[in-house]
Amino acid sequence: MKPLLFKSMSRYFVTAVLCMSAVPMFAQTAPPPSLQAAATAPAPAAAPAGPAVPNNQDYRLGAGDAIGVQVYQSPDLSIDARVSESGVISYPLVGSVQLGGLTIAEAEKKIADALRSGGFVKVPQVNIVLRQVRGNQVAVLGQVSRPGRFPLETFNTRVSDMLAAAGGTTATGDDVLIVTGQRDGKPFRKVIDIPALFLNEKSDEDIVLAGGDTLYVNKAPMFYIYGEAQRPGPYRIERGMTVMQALAQGGGPTVRGSQNRLKLHRRDASGKVVETTPNLTDPVRPEDVIYVRESLF
Numbered sequence: 001m002k003p004l005l006f007k008s009m010s011r012y013f014v015t016a017v018l019c020m021s022a023v024p025m026f027a028q029t030a031p032p033p034s035l036q037a038a039a040t041a042p043a044p045a046a047a048p049a050g051p052a053v054p055n056n057q058d059y060r061l062g063a064g065d066a067i068g069v070q071v072y073q074s075p076d077l078s079i080d081a082r083v084s085e086s087g088v089i090s091y092p093l094v095g096s097v098q099l100g101g102l103t104i105a106e107a108e109k110k111i112a113d114a115l116r117s118g119g120f121v122k123v124p125q126v127n128i129v130l131r132q133v134r135g136n137q138v139a140v141l142g143q144v145s146r147p148g149r150f151p152l153e154t155f156n157t158r159v160s161d162m163l164a165a166a167g168g169t170t171a172t173g174d175d176v177l178i179v180t181g182q183r184d185g186k187p188f189r190k191v192i193d194i195p196a197l198f199l200n201e202k203s204d205e206d207i208v209l210a211g212g213d214t215l216y217v218n219k220a221p222m223f224y225i226y227g228e229a230q231r232p233g234p235y236r237i238e239r240g241m242t243v244m245q246a247l248a249q250g251g252g253p254t255v256r257g258s259q260n261r262l263k264l265h266r267r268d269a270s271g272k273v274v275e276t277t278p279n280l281t282d283p284v285r286p287e288d289v290i291y292v293r294e295s296l297f
Contacts, residue, residue, distance in 0.1 A: 226291060229247070
């Protein structure tokens with residue numbers, strides 16, 4: 001082979017190799033599938049906002065309430081305090097401050113005015129946080145599962161809320177509830193139909209409670225059945241109960257008894273017990289006594 005021809009072929013071979021090796025340097029490689037999916041995937045939806053914190057600005061402070069007082073840019077004036085029995089807290093520089101009976105907003109303004117008038121802070125920004133409610137309490141008594149005193153956790157606690165906190169009425173509890181207390185400095189008393197609180201969509205009877213209120217559930221009215229009844233004894237009177245339903249409550253007459261031979265003992269207006277022969281459709285009244293007599297045959 002001629003030397004010139006060999007040199008030309010060698011130069012051509014070297015050029016081809018260099019071109020082939022340069023291709024990967026300039027080629028754009030495709031991204032991995034995972035990166036492609038991440039690039040094309042839609043942005044995640046924003047998380048829904050959490051439930052709103054209830055506004056307690058209308059809550060009125062009472063004895064025993066624990067509060068936190070914070071003053072903007074004045075950490076030395078930020079304290080935790082408890083309202084005394086007389087409604088007072090002890091505050092730095094100011095001394096005793098009467099907060100009992102004030103709303104949160106009114107208490108904030110009162111402390112701010114005291115700091116400003118005393119020359120301690122020019123433009124005080126006071127914030128009060130209600131940490132624990134102890135002052136405003138409601139007593140629930142009578143035929144409920146857990147009688148006792150319960151705090152008003154919020155300023156709009158209603159009768160149904162407090163009745164639920166007490167575990168509801170017992171099996172011997174009445175269908176009515178009596179609320180007593182004070183409104184605008186005057187005695188307050190209201191009789192509430194308990195089933196109506198929950199059966200109606202919006203009941204005007206479900207009133208807002210105030211500190212110092214008392215809820216009382218009396219014992220339900222009873223009737224008594226004896227004689228030739230399957231289960232003699234006292235029973236709760238249901239609404240609209242008839243003599244026939246009362247007899248069924250007692251298990252009905254025995255094999256020796258007769259539903260047609262009943263005697264009803266009831267007190268009249270003067271308190272005297274009167275014996276009558278009732279019809280099965282007659283209504284049953286509180287303290288009625290039904291006697292099931294033996295059959296004649």
